[in-house]
Amino acid sequence: MTPIITAFERSPDRGKGLARDMRVRWALEEVGQAYAVRLVSFHAMKEPAHRALHPFGQIPTYEEDDLVLFESGAIVLHIAERHAGLLPDEANARARAIAWMFAALNTVEPPILELATAGLLEGDKPWTGQRLPLVRDRIRNRLGDLSARLGDADWLDAEFSAGDLMIVGVLLRLKASGLLDEYPNLAAYVARGEARPAFQRAFEAQLAVFTGTPPTG
Template sequence: MTIQVAAFRWVPPFAQGFVRDLRIRWALEEAGWPYEIELIDFERAKSADYRGWQPFGQVPAYRDSHVEMFESGAILLHLAERSDALAPTDAAGRARTTTWVIAALNSIEPFTQRFIEMDNAPGTAWPEDYRARTEGLLESRLGGLSAWLEGKGYLEGRFTVADIVMSTVLREMEAHGLAARFPVLEDYRARCTGRPAFQRSLEAQLATFRENEPA
C-alpha cells in the first residue's frame, strides 16, 4: 500500500505553507518514499468517516500498510523508526531524536504559539504584564535552545526528524521577529529549510492551495 497523507484542499492565506502536513511531506521526501496526498475539505473533515481516521478533524492523518495514525510528532517518530535518513540507527541515537521531537512540541512550541497568538491580537486587553511574562518565558526557552545549538549543524549533529519539528516551529516565528534576536537559531532554521526536501514539500503544499483557490 502506498503511504497516504491527509492534507487540506485549501486554507486561508495566513496558514498556507504552515499546515502540519508539511512536516510529514518533508520527512517522506527526505526518506525518498513515494506517497499520495488525500485532499480533505472542511466538510469532509467533519464527517464520521474522516473522524474515524483523525478524531479531531485536523490534518495530517497518515496510513500505510501497517498503521493508521494522526498527530505530526507521532507520525514522524513512526517514520524515523523505518528510515536511516530520519534518525540514527543505534538505540541511544533514536532515543535522543525522540527526546528532541518531544522537546520541540512541549518545551518550545507552546511558548511560540502563545506569543504568536498575543502578537496577532494587539488590541486585545491582555492581563497586566502578560506580554512581558510571555515574551520573557519564550526568550528563556529560545536562549536554552540557542546555547545547545551553538557550534552544531543540527540538534544531534546530523539531520533527523527532530530538526523537521524544531525548524518548523521556529519558522512560524519569522514574521514576529523574536527569533531574530538569536542568530544561531536563525542560521539553524535557514539551514534546515534550505534543504531540497523541504523546498519540494513546501512547493507541493502551496501548489495545491493555488489550484484550489476559491473563485
C-alpha cells in the same frame, strides 16, 4: 500501498508551510517515500468520516495499508523508524534524536502556540496588547536555552535527524514574529533546514495546493 496524508484544502497560512502536514511531507521527502495527498475542508475535518481517522478533527493523518495514524510527531516517527535517513543507527543517539522530537512538541511549541492563539482567538480582546509581551518573553526563555545548546553546531546532535526536522518545523512558526532574528544561530539553523532539498520539495508541494497547481502526490 502509497501512503496517503491529509492536508488543509485551504491552509490558513496561505501556503507558508506552517500547517503540520509540512512536517510529514518533509519527512517523506527526506527518506524518498512517495505519497498521495487528500485535501480536507474545515467543514469535512469535523465530520465523522474524518474524525474516524483523527479524533480531534485535525490534519495531518496518515493511511498505509491497515494503519491509520494521527499526530505529526507520531507520523514522522513512524516514517523515521521504517526508512533510513531520519534517525541514527546507534541506539543512544537514536533515543536522543527522539527526545528532540518531543522537546519540539511539548517544550518549544506550547508557548509558540500561545502566541498564535493570542492572535487568532484573542486578537480583538482589550488585554492582548498588554499580554503579548509576556507570551513573547516565554518564547524567548525557550529560544535562549535552545540557542545555548545549539551553539555553533549545524544540528542539535551531530547529524541532521527527525529531531532537527521537528524543531525547525516548530521554529518556522516564529518567522513573522521577528523573535527568531534575536538568536542568529537559531535563524541560521532554521535556514539550514529550509535549504535542504527535501524541505524545498515538500514546501513546493504544499504551496501548490494554495496556488492551484495540482499536488505532486
